[in-house]
Amino acid sequence: MLKLENISKTYNHRHEPLTVFDRISYEMLDGDFISIVGPSGSGKSTLLLMLGGMMSPSSGKVVIDGESIYDLPPNQRAEFRRQKIGFVFQTFNLVPYLSALENVQMPLFLAGLSEIEQKERATSVLERLGLGARLAHKPSELSVGQQQRVALARMLANDPTVVLADEPTGSLDPETSAQVMDFFEEINQEGRTVVIVTHDPSVARRAGKMLRLGDCKAPYDEQAPVWASVV
Amino acid sequence: MRLRKLVWKELFERKNQVVTGLLAILLGVTVIVAMRNITFYSEKAVAQELDALGANILVLPKSVTLQNYYSADIQGQEFPEEYVSRLANSNIQGVDNLSPKLAIPVQIDDRKFTLTGILPKSEFQAKSLWQGAGIFSRPTGCGTVANIPGLTPKDPKETLVRKRVIDTLNENEILVGADVAGALGVKANDNLSLLGKSFSVAAVLPQTGTVDDSRIFAHLHTVQQLSGKGKVLSVIEIVGCCDQISKGLVSKINHLLPETKVVTIGQIVDTQIKTNQMMSSLSLVFIAIIVLVGGAGIANYMYANVRERRREIGTLIALGAGSGFVLRMFLYKAILLGLVGGISGYLLGTLLALLLGPRIAGIAVLPMPTLIIWALMISVIIAVSASYFPARSAARLDPCTTLQEI
Structure with a gap:
């Protein structure tokens, strides 16, 4: 279970406080497939990073499987990310000087697996994504769709229970985009919680739940919450 | 994947930058080795010439x-x-x-x-x-x-x-x-x-x-x-x-x-002592300048490298890398640069001393194998200490900022 408890997030922007979230709470169940939508600057990516243990809230708690992740020291939080969370980025963020296989090996290496284990597991995940023939290719030698599949393989390598994707189809053509969404559905059916940030309504609709973020700069108002959930 | 492999791959990916970074330390060590080598034999020759005075x-x-x-x-x-x-x-x-x-x-x-x-x-x-x-x-x-x-x-x-x-x-x-x-x-x-x-x-x-x-x-x-x-x-x-x-x-x-x-024979002895002291002091001054220049060159290269790799560092942190891993990654690279710079600097410096010794100082110079230990120590210490602050800044990078810059 993934819980946001009374979360607030305030930035300092040119010496002026800028409130993105103000005392919000929400609960995601294991196996949920949730899309987060909203206008630019509404805090979609901020929310995703907070869920991933990469950005601490100004107040409140993020609880994953009963563990308040921001109460953990930084190194234990990194360990937590390695074990439970898989990230997918819009621009894939593959390491340019590593091959597809080595990119997928990275989270396994960080988790302390031996080189042989890393190679076996990375090869198997890449084969699952249809990239068995592209193991030695560097990102620059792959198409955009293939690069995103390498990024998906890297996310899946550590067998995460929570998958967080920031605009995963933002750089893809409609056909590849559909394939990527099929993959997210597939891993969701395996029991993983999937949270996707997207601008694309067709992508958002494929999720079981949709969270719409409003104008977060507006003051908190019980009657008109900036935070809504739609099933 | 291993740390060594990761660092080597990154080094080879940015060969031109590495050469620039390495050049600072390589030239520094080359000059130190050449100077020390020539100075050593020059001191011997001066001593012998002074000795010949009686x-x-x-x-x-x-x-x-x-x-x-x-x-x-x-x-x-x-x-x-x-x-x-x-x-x-x-x-x-x-x-x-x-x-x-x-x-x-x-x-x-x-x-x-x-x-x-x-x-x-x-x-x-x-x-x-x-x-x-x-x-x-x-x-x-x-x-x-x-x-x-x-x-x-x-x-x-x-x-x-x-x-x-x-x-x-x-x-x-x-x-x-x-x-x-x-x-x-x-x-x-x-x-x-x-x-x-x-x-x-x-x-x-x-x-x-x-x-x-x-x-x-x-x-x-x-x-x-x-x-x-x-x-x-x-x-x-x-x-x-x-x-x-x-x-x-x-x-x-x-x-x-x-x-x-x-x-x-005050004059003879004084000259002998003063010449040796002058050579030692001059070497120290040069070494200090070279250490500063070489260190600044390496630090500059490392800061540029950290800036360029912000997204990669952010991604690694998102994948579960801790700050200790990021620090180790950059310091390991500094050690490699130090070792390569030290060995090549020793070879180049020795060659320079062999070629220039007879021309500049008019003395025959022989290779000094003990200098390789000094060369390695100096270059690794310069590289690691100059890289420490850039490496620490990389380890302290806010992954959110780096990822949101994309």
């Missing part, structure tokens, strides 16, 4: 005045030869060569010369009292007499000019100064009569430009016999190791032989 310590009778170093021994005053035994059997460190002498005036064909009695080194070894004890039981040449290729004297007899001692001299042999030989028209193997005794000319000494050119050297005991003064000396010339002179060699000799006057 003895740098004189033991004279107490009442002698010191107007001229070269004629200080011809003032007609003497002290017992036994002082040589005292000196030779002492534990004083830093006496490279020891030459007891007795000088007496002689006249040949209305010309006045100085007949100087010298004791060949073989005599020291022959005396059982002096064997296995005292100064000659220790290795000679504590820094002033280096064996440098191309600078070794050819004729053993000529060592008298250079080292103030010769190995052997028979009792009926003489060595003739260049001016004496010219004036009398004598050459090697000629016979010459002095104070009623016939001598064979063993060698004519090369021109020195000193009063030695108008001297005739014979065996000390022969001269003592001819002078009728018994076992006395007018001077003991000592080639002292300049390092030991600065550590109080003169006062030690003075303490051992209180009835004598012990003086240094």
Whole structure:
């Protein structure tokens, strides 16, 4: 279970406080497939990073499987990310000087697996994504769709229970985009919680739940919450 | 995947930048190694050249005045030869060569010369009292007499000019100064009569430009016999190791032989000490500058590398890398750069020293394998310390900022 408890997030922007979230709470169940939508600057990516243990809230708690992740020291939080969370980025963020296989090996290496284990597991995940023939290719030698599949393989390598994707189809053509969404559905059916940030309504609709973020700069108002959930 | 592989792959990905970063440390180490190498052999050569100027310590009778170093021994005053035994059997460190002498005036064909009695080194070894004890039981040449290729004297007899001692001299042999030989028209193997005794000319000494050119050297005991003064000396010339002179060699000799006057050839010794000190100081100044410049170059490269890899660092952190891993990744790279820079800097520096040593300093230079340890230590320390702050800034990067920059 993934819980946001009374979360607030305030930035300092040119010496002026800028409130993105103000005392919000929400609960995601294991196996949920949730899309987060909203206008630019509404805090979609901020929310995703907070869920991933990469950005601490100004107040409140993020609880994953009963563990308040921001109460953990930084190194234990990194360990937590390695074990439970898989990230997918819009621009894939593959390491340019590593091959597809080595990119997928990275989270396994960080988790302390031996080189042989890393190679076996990375090869198997890449084969699952249809990239068995592209193991030695560097990102620059792959198409955009293939690069995103390498990024998906890297996310899946550590067998995460929570998958967080920031605009995963933002750089893809409609056909590849559909394939990527099929993959997210597939891993969701395996029991993983999937949270996707997207601008694309067709992508958002494929999720079981949709969270719409409003104008977060507006003051908190019980009657008109900036935070809504739609099933 | 392993840390080493990750770092190597990144290095090869950005070869041009690595070369630029490496260049700072490589050039630094090259200059340090070349300088140290040339300085080492230059110090040896300077020491040898200064040594060739002659003895740098004189033991004279107490009442002698010191107007001229070269004629200080011809003032007609003497002290017992036994002082040589005292000196030779002492534990004083830093006496490279020891030459007891007795000088007496002689006249040949209305010309006045100085007949100087010298004791060949073989005599020291022959005396059982002096064997296995005292100064000659220790290795000679504590820094002033280096064996440098191309600078070794050819004729053993000529060592008298250079080292103030010769190995052997028979009792009926003489060595003739260049001016004496010219004036009398004598050459090697000629016979010459002095104070009623016939001598064979063993060698004519090369021109020195000193009063030695108008001297005739014979065996000390022969001269003592001819002078009728018994076992006395007018001077003991000592080639002292300049390092030991600065550590109080003169006062030690003075303490051992209180009835004598012990003086240094101040100018020679001072020059020797000052030259060595200047070379050491200059090396240190250069090393300090090079360390700063090399360190700044590496730090600059590392900061640029961290800036360029912000997204990659953010991604690694998102994948579960801790700050310790990021720090290790950059410091490991610094160590690799240091090792590569150190080894290549040593090779290049040695090559430079071999090529430039003879041209610039006019000395033959040989490779110094011990310098590789210094080269590696200096380059790794520079690389790691210059990279520490960039590496720490990478480890402290906020992954959110780096990922949101995309």
